Amino acid sequence: MPQIIVEDLRKTFHVAVRRSGMWGAVTGLFSREYRPVHALAGVNFAIEAGELVGYIGPNGAGKSTTVKTLSGILVPDGGRVEIDGRVPWKQRVEHVARIGVVFGQRTQLWYDLPVIESFELLRDIYRVPQKAYEAARDELIAMLQIEPILDTPVRQLSLGQRMRCDLAAALLHAPRILFLDEPTIGLDAISKLAVREFVLKLNRQRGTTVILTTHDMDDIEALCRRVIVISDGKVLSDGTLESLRRSVSAERWLTVDLADGVEEVRDADARVVRKEGKRVVLAFDPSRVSPAALISRVCSSHPVHDLFVENPPIESIIARLYRTNS
Numbered sequence: 001m002p003q004i005i006v007e008d009l010r011k012t013f014h015v016a017v018r019r020s021g022m023w024g025a026v027t028g029l030f031s032r033e034y035r036p037v038h039a040l041a042g043v044n045f046a047i048e049a050g051e052l053v054g055y056i057g058p059n060g061a062g063k064s065t066t067v068k069t070l071s072g073i074l075v076p077d078g079g080r081v082e083i084d085g086r087v088p089w090k091q092r093v094e095h096v097a098r099i100g101v102v103f104g105q106r107t108q109l110w111y112d113l114p115v116i117e118s119f120e121l122l123r124d125i126y127r128v129p130q131k132a133y134e135a136a137r138d139e140l141i142a143m144l145q146i147e148p149i150l151d152t153p154v155r156q157l158s159l160g161q162r163m164r165c166d167l168a169a170a171l172l173h174a175p176r177i178l179f180l181d182e183p184t185i186g187l188d189a190i191s192k193l194a195v196r197e198f199v200l201k202l203n204r205q206r207g208t209t210v211i212l213t214t215h216d217m218d219d220i221e222a223l224c225r226r227v228i229v230i231s232d233g234k235v236l237s238d239g240t241l242e243s244l245r246r247s248v249s250a251e252r253w254l255t256v257d258l259a260d261g262v263e264e265v266r267d268a269d270a271r272v273v274r275k276e277g278k279r280v281v282l283a284f285d286p287s288r289v290s291p292a293a294l295i296s297r298v299c300s301s302h303p304v305h306d307l308f309v310e311n312p313p314i315e316s317i318i319a320r321l322y323r324t325n326s
Helices: 021-028 063-070 092-096 115-126 130-144 159-171 189-206 217-223 241-248 291-301 314-325
Strands: 004-017 033-047 052-056 078-083 099-103 177-181 209-213 226-231 234-240 252-258 270-276 279-284 304-310
Touching (some): 033 078, 052 063, 052 217, 063 177, 099 159, 115 130, 130 159, 130 189, 159 189, 189 209, 189 217, 209 217, 226 314, 234 241, 234 314, 291 304
Parallel strands (some): 052 226, 177 209
Antiparallel strands (some): 004 033, 004 078, 252 304, 270 279
16 A cells, blocks of 8 residues: 555635735725635645655645645645545644655754754654664764754754754654655755755665655756656656656757857757757757767768767756646
8 A cells, every 4th residue: 555645635725816006905904805726636646655756846836735735734625645544634743753844945943052952852842762862863963964063053054054954853753754845945066965865865775755846857867766747736747757758758869069160050850959159959859860870960061079869858858848738
C-alpha cells in the first residue's frame, strides 16, 4: 500500500475583489465581493515509501497548497488524503510527530536564540528522548557541517547557513517523510550543492520519503527520479523525467562553437534556438535526421571549433508543457 494517497483533492480560496477609486474603497468597508480561486481542482497521486518525488509547477499552480494540506496545516474542501493511514488534518498531533517540513522562505528556528537552543526547544516540542535526540543531533550536525554556527543567533546566519540548520531542525525527531518547499531558493551555488547532497544521502541511506517543490530544475534533475507536474490545480504529468521529455517533444539540441569569421549556421532539418557570440544552438528531430548526419553536414559546410549533442534543458520542456495545457 502506498505511504501517501491523494485522491480528488480540492481546495478553493475566496479572495476579496478590490474596487477601483475612492468610492470603491469606501463601499468596500461595508460590503465586499469575493471571487473563487481554485488552488486544487481534483489532484490525484500516490507515493510509495522511500521515493524522492519532484512536485513542480508555475507560480499559483497549487504546490504549496498541496504541501500544506499534506502537512495538516490546511483542511481541504474535498477529496481524500491518507499518509501512513492517517488523515493529516484530523490526526494532526500524531501526524506532525512523524513528518518534517521545510519552507524555504520561512524558518522554524527562533531568530534571537542560538541555533543549538532552538534545537533543544524542538526536542521538547516533539518529546524526543534525550539519548535519541543527542544521537540524531550529532549525526545531523556532522552531515550538514553546522558545528561552527551552533552558538550563533539565527538572525545572524546567512541564508545558506539557516537553510542547513532548518533541515537539521526538521529531522531531529527522525520523521519518515520530509516535505521540502523551495529549499534552495536564494541560495548560492555551493549552498545548493550542499543541500542537494544532503537530501540525496537522506533518501538513499535512511529511506526517508521526500517530496520536493521547487522552481530550480537543476534540483529536479539532480535529485528526482519521478516528477509530478501540476498547473491550475490539476496534475498534468506524473512519471520519470525521460517519459516527461518524450511526452512533450522528441527534440534534441546540437550546440556548435563556430570558428572565427563564421556568422551563422543553416540546415533544412534544424532550427536555430539561440545564438550567443560564436555559439549556435540548433534543435532537430532525430526521427527526421540522425545526429551523425546533421553533424556531418554542419562540419562539412562550416568551420567548427567544437560541438556536442544534448537533450533540451528541462526548463524548456516544462515551459512547453505549461503552454500546451494553458
